[in-house]
Amino acid sequence: MPSRARVLVLVALLLLAPALAAAATPRILSARVVAPSELRLRFSGALPRADAENFRLTTAREPDIPIAVQQVRPAPGNRFVLTFAQRLMPAEHYHLELVSPPIRREVQPSPWALLLTVMIAAAFINNFVFTRYLGLCIFFGVSKRRDTAIGMGITFTLVMIATAMLSWALDRYVLGPLRLGFLQILVFIGVVAFVVQFLDTMLRKTHPVLHRRFGIYLMLITTNCIILAVPLLNAQAGSGPLEALALAIGSGAGFALALFLMSCARERMEYARVPLPFQGLPIAFALAGLFALAFMGFSGLDFFR
Amino acid sequence: MSLNVIQPRPKLTGREIVRIVLSMTGACLIGAAVLGLVYLGTDRYRRAAGEAAERQAIRDMLGLDAAARVTEVRQFLARGARRVVYRAAAFGDGAGRAHEVAFTLDGALAGDRDLSTAAPVPKDLAPLGRFFVATRSGGTRAQRGSGPLAGFVVEGRAQGYKSPVRFFVAMTPDFGIADMRVIETADDPGLGAEVAQDWFREQYVGRTAEEIANLSVTKDPMPEDWKAALVALAKRAPDALARHRALLERERAKPIYAVTGATISSRAVTEGVRATVDHVRRRWWLLAPRLEGQL
Amino acid sequence: MSAVKVAGPVPRARELILNGIFAENPVFRLALSLCPAVAVTNTVMNGVLLGVAVLSVQVLSSVTVALTRRWIHPRVRIPVYTIIIAVWVSAIDMTLQAFTPALYAQVGLYVKLIVAFAIIISRLEVFASRQPLVPTFFDGLGMGLGFLIALVTIGAFRELLGSGSFAGIPLAPGKPLLFFALPAGGFFSIGLLMAFFNWVERRRTRGATAEPARAAAGGGHGA
Numbered sequence: 063m064p065s066r067a068r069v070l071v072l073v074a075l076l077l078l079a080p081a082l083a084a085a086a087t088p089r090i091l092s093a094r095v096v097a098p099s100e101l102r103l104r105f106s107g108a109l110p111r112a113d114a115e116n117f118r119l120t121t122a123r124e125p126d127i128p129i130a131v132q133q134v135r136p137a138p139g140n141r142f143v144l145t146f147a148q149r150l151m152p153a154e155h156y157h158l159e160l161v162s163p164p165i166r167r168e169v170q171p172s173p174w175a176l177l178l179t180v181m182i183a184a185a186f187i188n189n190f191v192f193t194r195y196l197g198l199c200i201f202f203g204v205s206k207r208r209d210t211a212i213g214m215g216i217t218f219t220l221v222m223i224a225t226a227m228l229s230w231a232l233d234r235y236v237l238g239p240l241r242l243g244f245l246q247i248l249v250f251i252g253v254v255a256f257v258v259q260f261l262d263t264m265l266r267k268t269h270p271v272l273h274r275r276f277g278i279y280l281m282l283i284t285t286n287c288i289i290l291a292v293p294l295l296n297a298q299a300g301s302g303p304l305e306a307l308a309l310a311i312g313s314g315a316g317f318a319l320a321l322f323l324m325s326c327a328r329e330r331m332e333y334a335r336v337p338l339p340f341q342g343l344p345i346a347f348a349l350a351g352l353f354a355l356a357f358m359g360f361s362g363l364d365f366f367r
Numbered sequence: 368m369s370l371n372v373i374q375p376r377p378k379l380t381g382r383e384i385v386r387i388v389l390s391m392t393g394a395c396l397i398g399a400a401v402l403g404l405v406y407l408g409t410d411r412y413r414r415a416a417g418e419a420a421e422r423q424a425i426r427d428m429l430g431l432d433a434a435a436r437v438t439e440v441r442q443f444l445a446r447g448a449r450r451v452v453y454r455a456a457a458f459g460d461g462a463g464r465a466h467e468v469a470f471t472l473d474g475a476l477a478g479d480r481d482l483s484t485a486a487p488v489p490k491d492l493a494p495l496g497r498f499f500v501a502t503r504s505g506g507t508r509a510q511r512g513s514g515p516l517a518g519f520v521v522e523g524r525a526q527g528y529k530s531p532v533r534f535f536v537a538m539t540p541d542f543g544i545a546d547m548r549v550i551e552t553a554d555d556p557g558l559g560a561e562v563a564q565d566w567f568r569e570q571y572v573g574r575t576a577e578e579i580a581n582l583s584v585t586k587d588p589m590p591e592d593w594k595a596a597l598v599a600l601a602k603r604a605p606d607a608l609a610r611h612r613a614l615l616e617r618e619r620a621k622p623i624y625a626v627t628g629a630t631i632s633s634r635a636v637t638e639g640v641r642a643t644v645d646h647v648r649r650r651w652w653l654l655a656p657r658l659e660g661q662l
Numbered sequence: 663m664s665a666v667k668v669a670g671p672v673p674r675a676r677e678l679i680l681n682g683i684f685a686e687n688p689v690f691r692l693a694l695s696l697c698p699a700v701a702v703t704n705t706v707m708n709g710v711l712l713g714v715a716v717l718s719v720q721v722l723s724s725v726t727v728a729l730t731r732r733w734i735h736p737r738v739r740i741p742v743y744t745i746i747i748a749v750w751v752s753a754i755d756m757t758l759q760a761f762t763p764a765l766y767a768q769v770g771l772y773v774k775l776i777v778a779f780a781i782i783i784s785r786l787e788v789f790a791s792r793q794p795l796v797p798t799f800f801d802g803l804g805m806g807l808g809f810l811i812a813l814v815t816i817g818a819f820r821e822l823l824g825s826g827s828f829a830g831i832p833l834a835p836g837k838p839l840l841f842f843a844l845p846a847g848g849f850f851s852i853g854l855l856m857a858f859f860n861w862v863e864r865r866r867t868r869g870a871t872a873e874p875a876r877a878a879a880g881g882g883h884g885a
Contacts (some may be wrong), residue, residue: 120472123495123496124495124496124646125444125451125472126451126470126472126474126650127645127646127649148638148642149638151526153526187529192845192846193845194701195697195700195701195845195848195849196697196701196775197697198696198697198699198700199696199697199778199779199780202696244402244403244405244406244752244756245399245402245752246752247748247751247752247755247774247777248395248398248399248402248745248748248749248752251744251748251777251778252745252748255741255744284778285778285779285780285783286778287697287775287778289778290774290775290777290778291771291775294771294774294775295771298771337857338860338864339857339858339860339861339864340853340857340860343853343856344852344853344854344856344857344860345853346853347849347850347852347853347856348849348850348853348854350849351846351847351848351849351850351853352846354844354845354846354849355844355846358555358844358846361528361529361554361555361558362528362529362631379737383735383737386735387735387737387738390733390734390735390738390742391738391741391742391745394742394745394746395745398745398746398748398749401749401753402749402752402753402756405752405753405756405757406756409756409757409759409760409761410756410760412760412761413756413759413760413763416760416761416763417763420763420764555844556704556824556840556843556844557837557840557843557844
């Protein structure tokens with residue numbers, strides 16, 4: 063080869079060397095927990111030693127107790143399958159460490175999956191009306207007809223989101239640092255009243271038609287237990303902003319769903335022959351009881367199992 | 368019930384607006400002040416009541432007398448430095464001496480010092496959990512694996528069918544189960560919440576550490592005589608052990624009978640108890656030589 | 663017992679209290695503040711704790727408003743009532759947390775939610791802002807007692823049938839009808855008890871249709 067070409071090849075190799083080295087260093091592309099006790103890893107680059115001592119898995123909550131590795135099995139597609147002596151929970155947060163090469167990796171479900179779980183839990187598994195029995199004050203009053211139910215559901219969800227986020231921010235950045243936790247109830251109900259009043263005034267000035275339709279629901283929301291329960295639950299659990307938002311959306315959606323189902327059933331009830339003592343509220347309670355029984359069926363709903 | 372006045376409202380004068388704003392602000396401030404006072408008055412009682420309840424529970428679960436010493440060991444994680452820090456101090460004593468021991472995540476000693484209980488916890492230490500170690504005051508009760516050590520009480524968690532289950536496990540000095548109590552479960556009554564019942568949790572009591580490590584759960588229905596015996600044993604009558612000796616021998620080696628219709632919760636609690644015992648064992652093996660003087 | 667009118671001569675204490683328990687019982691007749699009626703009545707003790715909490719908040723708020731109504735501007739009376747109720751609820755919440763922690767742990771969230779109850783603010787608006795101190799005190803007491811008795815009744819019904827015990831003391835072997843300990847059972851219990859009260863009321867006022875129609879139409883204004 064002419065000497066100039068040799069120099070070019072050498073320079074090219076020098077420039078590409080770091081990239082080649084990086085490509086040769088194994089990296090973990092994906093780590094997934096597969097129930098009941100497997101961890102599936104996909105690597106790029108050369109596979110590390112397939113040795114139980116090479117891997118160390120701990121939960122985020124107990125980082126000093128490694129979970130015993132039973133078996134390390136290579137799999138096609140540059141993967142490893144690790145089997146552990148103990149059940150692994152797909153919803154749990156784990157730390158994975160390799161000794162050689164020294165790689166550290168967090169194994170946890172995606173934040174979107176977690177948020178979806180919170181939303182589904184708030185709407186179905188722990189439905190605020192049928193499982194936590196909150197919001198009944200308004201529930202029986204507004205669920206007599208389908209269009210009032212839909213109107214209330216939409217209004218409530220929107221107000222719920224605004225109130226929950228504002229309350230969360232106040233609790234996290236004002237009440238918490240100043241250790242004024244005992245003022246929570248006062249502050250949260252104040253936020254509710256403020257949001258309701260603000261929306262009412264704004265709606266009256268900008269959209270009189272909408273105000274005529276939805277205005278009455280706004281006033282009723284202030285005495286709805288759910289509107290206060292969600293900020294309290296968020297504060298109690300110390301949720302982050304996304305979890306607070308997910309709980310607000312889920313609870314609003316769950317309430318709207320409960321209202322809608324109940325209104326459909328109650329419209330049908332108007333054609334039934336109800337005994338005189340049961341007419342009105344008592345039979346509505348019995349209906350709610352049947353719905354609550356049905357919602358118990360959502361108990362074990364879990365995306366990750 | 369109509370809260371809004373229907374007739375047209377007269378316009379507010381400037382003076383009235385000022386009066387309204389002042390009265391509302393005044394109401395808020397007075398309210399906040401009242402709450403502050405109530406908070407200061409009740410906070411002390413609340414914490415004292417919480418501590419007293421925990422101390423009573425520890426004494427009940429381990430069968431201790433009032434003179435026994437309870438040491439609280441709190442665990443922290445120094446994230447950046449990858450160290451686990453333990454602080455041991457007499458439970459409920461805000462003014463005594465505490466002992467702090469630090470280990471790396473692999474179990475090597477990284478620090479050992481005395482300090483005052485009132486010393487604040489540095490910001491970079493995240494709390495991980497705590498457990499209690501009880502020592503007798505040189506009493507006359509004899510127990511297996513004797514020595515002044517009376518046992519451990521740890522809180523454990525497990526994921527039930529619908530919601531987490533929190534429980535306390537009390538262990539003898541050689542890590543057999545002295546008592547087990549479920550403190551919180553939000554599962555359905557009659558199904559997952561049945562794990563809190565006497566007859567279910569009493570199945571764990573009396574098992575040795577080896578039995579717990581290899582414990583399994585069976586879906587077979589529990590024999591009625593064994594269930595009645597478990598309820599009687601849970602009441603801790605002095606002659607209960609003698610009366611039910613035959614049943615104990617028959618059932619002790621068998622796996623845990625799951626709650627009918629709540630196999631997942633039963634398995635979760637069993638696994639949780641196993642993990643709790645195992646973890647305390649490992650940590651105590653590291654800590655024991657370092658905490659001799661503190662206990 | 664006919665409903666007490668607020669205009670006219672000041673009502674006597676005994677009438678007020680009986681009114682709160684029977685004719686205008688917040689749960690069974692006015693159908694207000696139903697959330698805790700289902701939530702905390704799985705045992706009698708939970709119902710007692712929340713009933714006592716509501717009684718205290720009702721009496722204290724009514725008395726506070728009766729004492730300070732001169733300084734409350736009519737345009738902002740609802741927000742001020744809300745502030746007063748919130749303050750008393752927080753105070754009662756902290757007190758219960760400190761002195762009855764074991765019981766409080768089960769009903770903690772619902773004690774905090776008392777501030778959203780329509781019954782308390784409606785009593786303030788309808789009675790406390792117009793009547794002097796002593797009748798207001800007895801009216802608050804009557805309403806609170808009515809609420810407490812309603813909760814204890816539902817709690818006893820559910821606990822006896824669902825868990826076979828009363829206030830924690832086991833009476834029946836096992837659980838006769840576990841269904842009543844579930845939330846669905848709570849809804850059914852209240853429906854049954856309401857129907858029962860309606861039937862009793864109709865028989866007592868046979869011929870007069872005004873009273874029973876109140877509860878039947880209670881679904882119309884659930885606020």
